[in-house]
Amino acid sequence: MRVRAPHSVMGSATESVRIMSDNGFALRLNGVTKRFGKHTAVDGFDFEVPRGVICGLLGPNGSGKTTSIRMIMGILGPDEGTVSLFGEDPDVTRRTKVGYLPEERGVYKKMKCLELITFLGEIRGLHRGEARRRGGAWLDRLGLPEWADKKVEDLSKGMQQKIQFIGTVIHEPELLILDEPFSGLDPINQDVLEEIVRDYHAKGTTILFSTHLMDQAERLCERVCLISNSRKVLDGDLKDIKAAERRGVLAVEFEGPDSWIQGPEVDRIEQTDDGLHLILRDGYDHQPILARAVESGARILRFDLVEPRLHEIFVRHAGGGATDDAGMSDVARRASPSEVAGVGGV
Amino acid sequence: MWHNVWAVIRREYLQRVRSKWFIVATAGGPLMMAGLIVVPAWLAVQGERDQFNLAVVDGTGVLYEGLAPRLENGGFEVSEARWHANVVTELREQANRGELGGFIMVDELTLETGEALYYSMDVPSALRQVTVQTSVARTALEYQLEQQGVDPEGLLGGGELQVEVLSASGSDISEPQFAIAYGGAFFLYMVILLYAVAVMRATLEEKTSRIVEVIISAMKPSELMLGKIMGVCAVSLTQMTIWIAAAVALLAGAIPMMIAARPELANLEALREIAPGLGLTALFVGFFVFGFLMYSGLYAAVGAMCNSDEEAQQAQFPMITLLVVPIVMVAPIIQAPNTPMATGLSLFPLFSPILMWARVSGGGVPAWQVALSFVLMALMIWVIAAIAGRIYKVGILMSGKRPTLPELWRWVKEA
Numbered sequence: 001m002r003v004r005a006p007h008s009v010m011g012s013a014t015e016s017v018r019i020m021s022d023n024g025f026a027l028r029l030n031g032v033t034k035r036f037g038k039h040t041a042v043d044g045f046d047f048e049v050p051r052g053v054i055c056g057l058l059g060p061n062g063s064g065k066t067t068s069i070r071m072i073m074g075i076l077g078p079d080e081g082t083v084s085l086f087g088e089d090p091d092v093t094r095r096t097k098v099g100y101l102p103e104e105r106g107v108y109k110k111m112k113c114l115e116l117i118t119f120l121g122e123i124r125g126l127h128r129g130e131a132r133r134r135g136g137a138w139l140d141r142l143g144l145p146e147w148a149d150k151k152v153e154d155l156s157k158g159m160q161q162k163i164q165f166i167g168t169v170i171h172e173p174e175l176l177i178l179d180e181p182f183s184g185l186d187p188i189n190q191d192v193l194e195e196i197v198r199d200y201h202a203k204g205t206t207i208l209f210s211t212h213l214m215d216q217a218e219r220l221c222e223r224v225c226l227i228s229n230s231r232k233v234l235d236g237d238l239k240d241i242k243a244a245e246r247r248g249v250l251a252v253e254f255e256g257p258d259s260w261i262q263g264p265e266v267d268r269i270e271q272t273d274d275g276l277h278l279i280l281r282d283g284y285d286h287q288p289i290l291a292r293a294v295e296s297g298a299r300i301l302r303f304d305l306v307e308p309r310l311h312e313i314f315v316r317h318a319g320g321g322a323t324d325d326a327g328m329s330d331v332a333r334r335a336s337p338s339e340v341a342g343v344g345g346v
Numbered sequence: 347m348w349h350n351v352w353a354v355i356r357r358e359y360l361q362r363v364r365s366k367w368f369i370v371a372t373a374g375g376p377l378m379m380a381g382l383i384v385v386p387a388w389l390a391v392q393g394e395r396d397q398f399n400l401a402v403v404d405g406t407g408v409l410y411e412g413l414a415p416r417l418e419n420g421g422f423e424v425s426e427a428r429w430h431a432n433v434v435t436e437l438r439e440q441a442n443r444g445e446l447g448g449f450i451m452v453d454e455l456t457l458e459t460g461e462a463l464y465y466s467m468d469v470p471s472a473l474r475q476v477t478v479q480t481s482v483a484r485t486a487l488e489y490q491l492e493q494q495g496v497d498p499e500g501l502l503g504g505g506e507l508q509v510e511v512l513s514a515s516g517s518d519i520s521e522p523q524f525a526i527a528y529g530g531a532f533f534l535y536m537v538i539l540l541y542a543v544a545v546m547r548a549t550l551e552e553k554t555s556r557i558v559e560v561i562i563s564a565m566k567p568s569e570l571m572l573g574k575i576m577g578v579c580a581v582s583l584t585q586m587t588i589w590i591a592a593a594v595a596l597l598a599g600a601i602p603m604m605i606a607a608r609p610e611l612a613n614l615e616a617l618r619e620i621a622p623g624l625g626l627t628a629l630f631v632g633f634f635v636f637g638f639l640m641y642s643g644l645y646a647a648v649g650a651m652c653n654s655d656e657e658a659q660q661a662q663f664p665m666i667t668l669l670v671v672p673i674v675m676v677a678p679i680i681q682a683p684n685t686p687m688a689t690g691l692s693l694f695p696l697f698s699p700i701l702m703w704a705r706v707s708g709g710g711v712p713a714w715q716v717a718l719s720f721v722l723m724a725l726m727i728w729v730i731a732a733i734a735g736r737i738y739k740v741g742i743l744m745s746g747k748r749p750t751l752p753e754l755w756r757w758v759k760e761a
Contacts, residue, residue, distance in 0.1 A: 068745075073563040
């Protein structure tokens with residue numbers, strides 16, 4: 001890492017603050033916008049990933065995830081805004097500090113596996129011999145040693161993805177950017193990949209991955225950023241977001257009369273493994289229900305706002321909620337990165 | 347930057363050089379040359395030399411002296427058998443004992459008609475028959491000419507024609523020179539097209555397989571394009587070096603050996619005489635490299651802006667035209683290499699590799715024109731690199747419809 005001290009001493013107060021905070025971030029996007037003709041693919045995207053964090057970039061298809069990642073990787077230039085990696089010029093740091101696995105993963109089919117991995121290491125700044133050595137070790141680790149001298153085209157799709165993944169991490173990047181890394185993998189290989197991602201996280205590598213597999217994101221991510229219709233709708237620490245999203249679903253247990261569970265606030269009632277769930281209508285509060293319950297004389301054993309699963313949050317914001325600007329901006333404001341950075345940051 | 351370019355070059359080079367296609371094409375050229383020229387003659391020589399002792403029964407007393415060396419040159423071991431009444435029976439027995447492969451009888455009739463008798467243990471090959479027949483006939487003819495007081499060497503050698511060109515405007519190009527000029531021009535057309543298309547295909551493959559996205563995230567598109575072109579160029583030069591080395595080996599090694607073994611193959615000597623020298627060969631390689639660099643840039647841009655082989659086939663039409671037009675003009679330009687039109691066309695950089703070669707290999711083109719054509723080609727390479735590099739940069743990541751010309755122009759301006 002480059003030493004930034006002279007700048008922070010000589011620069012103005014605000015600049016030094018910015019640079020210092022930049023050093024805490026692996027990635028920072030500032031008002032990044034990308035247009036293709038009349039279509040705006042990414043609109044004023046502000047986004048930060050603190051160092052050492054696993055962050056999920058979530059959003060429906062066509063929401064701008066891949067375009068954002070391509071701008072981070074310098075494959076596309078933003079029309080507006082800036083990208084910085086590790087607080088530095090991305091063109092300088094990107095090649096050696098970032099590992100990138102694109103969504104549409106290509107290989108040189110005619111190359112031998114180890115040669116392809118070596119080449120990918122080489123263009124990431126490794127010396128040929130070193131790239132070869134590490135490639136061999138990785139093939140061993142992923143159980144593919146006998147494939148080293150086989151052509152890539154002879155491999156199954158899952159195995160090709162492993163080769164691509166090795167090519168992504170061979171230079172031991174500080175930031176891993178994985179675009180839909182789990183798509184197309186069978187459950188066993190998904191677990192293998194998840195394991196590796198966790199290993200890298202434990203080593204302090206920052207990881208940003210895009211996905212629409214919410215279970216995976218929920219298991220892996222410390223932070224999430226949800227984009228929909230080219231805009232960020234939610235961004236922050238997953239725990240904070242879940243806490244902020246604790247509304248709308250009420251788990252209840254009780255003895256006695258049950259008339260109170262019906263009312264204008266309740267959209268529907270579901271019997272789940274977790275007990276009875278009351279799904280509230282948007283904009284209604286749970287407080288009048290509690291009042292009604294007490295009044296009815298029922299004995300309340302449990303009255304609990306259920307923490308929503310990421311899947312529900314996703315659907316809530318990216319599904320029908322995409323047009324519900326007021327509600328979204330409310331949550332986005334509550335969970336904006338500037339507030340939660342201290343929690344999620346290193 | 348060079349670390350990346352070098353990695354791309356090495357990958358491209360090794361992948362191609364190790365491919366079956368390269369091995370077949372590279373070895374195929376020389377093998378075909380050798381196959382067509384050397385092998386049949388060589389096999390004939392090998393096959394027969396071992397087994398063949400030939401006795402000559404000279405009934406005339408004057409022919410053996412001239413005949414023996416001719417037959418020896420043709421691969422026989424020759425001995426003289428004296429003429430006597432039972433000579434045929436005696437030699438037959440010798441042959442049956444394996445001491446002789448056969449014998450020839452020449453007599454007074456041979457001196458007049460060239461007829462001779464050839465007793466052979468096996469059925470002689472056509473080549474062996476011709477060798478014996480021409481040796482006998484030439485020796486007889488030589489003897490007769492000497493008797494007439496005529497110089498047999500000049501006449502038997504096929505004479506000599508001295509040509510004086512009366513009009514100054516025409517080319518004084520000889521037939522072999524024409525062959526070199528025309529064949530060379532056509533060969534240049536083929537190899538430039540072949541390798542430029544290889545660059546296009548490689549680019550297209552990287553684009554459609556999407557591996558380009560990973561590579562572009564680690565290096566500039568221009569570095570990838572440069573490495574790709576240099577890599578293919580290195581492959582082509584390797585192939586050409588092998589071909590040239592094979593040709594040299596054939597001309598300098600195999601052909602003299604064969605002629606020594608079989609004088610009747612002396613017309614192969616002509617191949618040696620018309621073969622281009624070192625200077626011309628170097629110029630050829632120079633024209634190839636400059637031509638390749640111009641066209642591969644254009645083809646790389648085409649590969650980058652297309653999404654399928656079919657699209658690329660159509661989109662390369664302008665380049666094919668640029669390569670075919672000079673090919674059509676090669677013959678007239680070889681005939682009249684110094685007209686203003688010939689000079690002008692051959693100085694147009696995209697035509698230079700083919701047309702300047704056609705003029706130069708015929709001889710008589712001022713050196714400054716050749717030098718100028720290389721300078722102009724170098725400038726053209728620079729212009730193409732600037733324009734094609736921009737199209738490449740945008741196109742390589744673009745999917746969807748092939749761009750129209752105005753769109754292309756926008757890419758060039760905006761990239």
